Amino acid sequence: MGETISARPKPPPRHTSIRGASEIVAGLRSGRAAARAWSLTIPERQRQQAAWSFVKAAIDGYILTLQRTSGTPIHVSAPAIALVYQLDQTITEMARTLGEQATQVSIEQACYQLSATYTALVPAPTRSALGMYYTPPALAHRMLDMAEKSGIDWKGARVLDPACGGGAFLLPAAMRIRAALAHLGPELQLDAIANQLCGFEIDPFGAWLSQAWLEIGLSDILAKIGGRLPKLVEVCDTLAREPTDALFDVVIGNPPYGRVALTAAQRRYFARGLFGHANLYGLFTDIAMRWTKPAGVIAYVTPTSFLAGEYFKRLRSLLAAEAPPLAADFVHARKGVFEDVLQETLLATYRKGGKVNGADVHHLDVVSDSSARITHAGRFILPADPAGPWLAPRVPDHQSLIDRLSGMPHRLADWGYRVSTGPLVWNRHKDQLRVRADESTFPIIWAEAVSADGQFIYRAEKRGHLPHLHVAPGDEWLKVNVRCVLVQRTTAKEQARRLIAAEMPASFIKKHGAVVVENHLNMIRPASKRRPKVGTVALAAVLNSSIADEAFRCISGSVAVSAFELEALPLPPPGAMIAIEAFIRQRAKPEAIDAQIRTLYLN
Numbered sequence: 059m060g061e062t063i064s065a066r067p068k069p070p071p072r073h074t075s076i077r078g079a080s081e082i083v084a085g086l087r088s089g090r091a092a093a094r095a096w097s098l099t100i101p102e103r104q105r106q107q108a109a110w111s112f113v114k115a116a117i118d119g120y121i122l123t124l125q126r127t128s129g130t131p132i133h134v135s136a137p138a139i140a141l142v143y144q145l146d147q148t149i150t151e152m153a154r155t156l157g158e159q160a161t162q163v164s165i166e167q168a169c170y171q172l173s174a175t176y177t178a179l180v181p182a183p184t185r186s187a188l189g190m191y192y193t194p195p196a197l198a199h200r201m202l203d204m205a206e207k208s209g210i211d212w213k214g215a216r217v218l219d220p221a222c223g224g225g226a227f228l229l230p231a232a233m234r235i236r237a238a239l240a241h242l243g244p245e246l247q248l249d250a251i252a253n254q255l256c257g258f259e260i261d262p263f264g265a266w267l268s269q270a271w272l273e274i275g276l277s278d279i280l281a282k283i284g285g286r287l288p289k290l291v292e293v294c295d296t297l298a299r300e301p302t303d304a305l306f307d308v309v310i311g312n313p314p315y316g317r318v319a320l321t322a323a324q325r326r327y328f329a330r331g332l333f334g335h336a337n338l339y340g341l342f343t344d345i346a347m348r349w350t351k352p353a354g355v356i357a358y359v360t361p362t363s364f365l366a367g368e369y370f371k372r373l374r375s376l377l378a379a380e381a382p383p384l385a386a387d388f389v390h391a392r393k394g395v396f397e398d399v400l401q402e403t404l405l406a407t408y409r410k411g412g413k414v415n416g417a418d419v420h421h422l423d424v425v426s427d428s429s430a431r432i433t434h435a436g437r438f439i440l441p442a443d444p445a446g447p448w449l450a451p452r453v454p455d456h457q458s459l460i461d462r463l464s465g466m467p468h469r470l471a472d473w474g475y476r477v478s479t480g481p482l483v484w485n486r487h488k489d490q491l492r493v494r495a496d497e498s499t500f501p502i503i504w505a506e507a508v509s510a511d512g513q514f515i516y517r518a519e520k521r522g523h524l525p526h527l528h529v530a531p532g533d534e535w536l537k538v539n540v541r542c543v544l545v546q547r548t549t550a551k552e553q554a555r556r557l558i559a560a561e562m563p564a565s566f567i568k569k570h571g572a573v574v575v576e577n578h579l580n581m582i583r584p585a586s587k588r589r590p591k592v593g594t595v596a597l598a599a600v601l602n603s604s605i606a607d608e609a610f611r612c613i614s615g616s617v618a619v620s621a622f623e624l625e626a627l628p629l630p631p632p633g634a635m636i637a638i639e640a641f642i643r644q645r646a647k648p649e650a651i652d653a654q655i656r657t658l659y660l661n
């Protein structure tokens with residue numbers, strides 16, 4: 059059954075409005091779009107300063123309006139950076155109006171809308187280098203609910219957001235601590251919040267935003283006692299911040315993501331969770347394990363790619379050993395959850411020093427910035443070797459399949475195959491591409507040769523694709539002369555099929571002597587000179603079956619269909635494929651073959 063959550067706790071209305079919240083949010087969004095259009099007219103080297111001045115003016119507008127309507131004085135610390143960009147009168151008005159309008163929604167929504175305006179104005183290279191994509195209140199509240207469900211008691215829990223951005227987690231966490239301590243006087247409430255909450259942020263303006271929103275959110279308490287909120291956010295590079303003895307009950311947040319180049323010393327420091335390229339969110343996951351107390355909880359919003367990719371195999375082993383997952387929510391849509399991001403997202407909690415018991419899985423449908431629908435989807439159990447992909451039901455219907463997959467030991471290696479990527483990176487061989495064949499050329503197998511319905515069609519139809527490659531002396535390694543199954547390397551979950559495979563017929567190879575397979579395709583080839591236990595036609599039929607596609611969706615956490623994930627795909631025992639091969643030889647209908655393969659997975 060689905061259940062709807064909304065950002066909570068609901069603050070008392072500070073301002074009466076005759077417009078609905080969604081209409082106001084839509085107004086704030088279009089204000090943000092107008093501000094972005096304005097910022098693009100500013101030379102890029104000044105854009106960052108312009109963003110600071112604009113958002114500071116918007117927050118001033120918010121505070122002034124709130125003070126006027128509530129009668130409570132609000133003191134917000136000054137940003138640590140000089141605001142040197144002078145906004146003209148019209149833009150100052152625009153920013154102030156945006157701030158004024160934001161007083162008509164909940165404080166968490168206002169915090170998100172104005173902080174998201176900041177990230178929308180920051181120059182794109184800075185935004186992507188720092189991974190500045192702030193979390194909407196619906197996800198932040200769900201993450202806090204999940205932390206609560208894992209046993210976190212706001213009455214005393216110490217909370218760290220190691221990449222706190224505009225305060226998406228610190229602000230609602232402060233509100234929950236405050237609500238939990240409502241029976242105490244304002245001084246004690248404030249002391250508790252000051253002792254319990256901490257944020258790290260590399261961007262000084264982001265850090266100021268977090269601190270400012272905490273000061274605004276606690277302004278009534280601060281006014282009562284005539285005090286100021288101590289600095290709760292530290293401007294620092296979290297990657298370089300060694301944990302102190304004062305560890306946290308919960309490390310929460312939405313860490314930055316994206317590939318990052320590490321120094322040799324950093325690579326050594328993070329080696330325990332690294333394999334190949336480092337991704338910021340993997341490093342922040344390792345960091346969270348270092349900053350969490352024994353039996354404490356990590357509550358992170360991350361991409362789903364770590365669940366399966368080879369680059370994350372050490373991180374999976376590390377998590378299983380140090381902080382296994384407790385609960386996981388898969389966010390249904392890739393688009394529109396984080397502004398300007400297309401990403402499959404997971405909300406998960408992990409227990410430091412916990413037992414590997416598997417995790418309760420939900421499916422989260424984000425309805426708006428402030429509400430989401432949750433549906434129970436089942437459980438996932440970590441594999442015996444946690445470095446392998448973690449299979450999880452992405453939709454409620456997947457649970458029985460997951461149970462079956464967990465008991466299916468056979469893989470491509472057991473059938474006699476291995477996977478590698480097509481060797482031709484065409485732009486390294488541009489001057490060897492040919493329109494016509496001659497005795498020195500071989501056919502290039504581009505990704506479009508594998509059609510969406512699993513047929514092999516020799517063609518070169520996309521821009522820049524030519525049909526033949528002149529194979530120069532020394533380039534023989536590019537040639538493939540064995541029968542194999544080709545599989546598309548990139549497919550998205552919105553596509554009808556994630557696994558798109560075709561057998562490259564032996565007759566085609568025989569005719570040309572060899573072929574050259576381009577890098578957007580995987581090649582599933584015999585692992586040795588011995589004949590594989592299952593033929594290529596049956597292998598392609600299994601990969602193209604609807605049930606294998608569903609199984610792959612439970613494995614894959616990104617758009618990549620990598621060799622690692624294909625080699626991890628559970629398959630029926632080779633002996634069971636004899637009947638399928640006979641069925642194919644009898645030219646059974648594709649639907650009948652599909653149904654037979656399904657029974658091999660489910661019965």
Ligand SMILES: C[S@@+](CC[C@H](N)C(=O)[O-])C[C@H]1O[C@@H](n2cnc3c(N)ncnc32)[C@H](O)[C@@H]1O
Binds near residue numbers: 226227
């Ligand atoms: C995905 S945003 C999340 C921000 C905020 N927690 C939220 O959910 O809205 C990631 C944040 O990490 C910050 N960040 C990136 N690299 C960092 C680093 N090395 N140390 C500290 N913060 C960093 C960025 O500036 C950005 O604010």
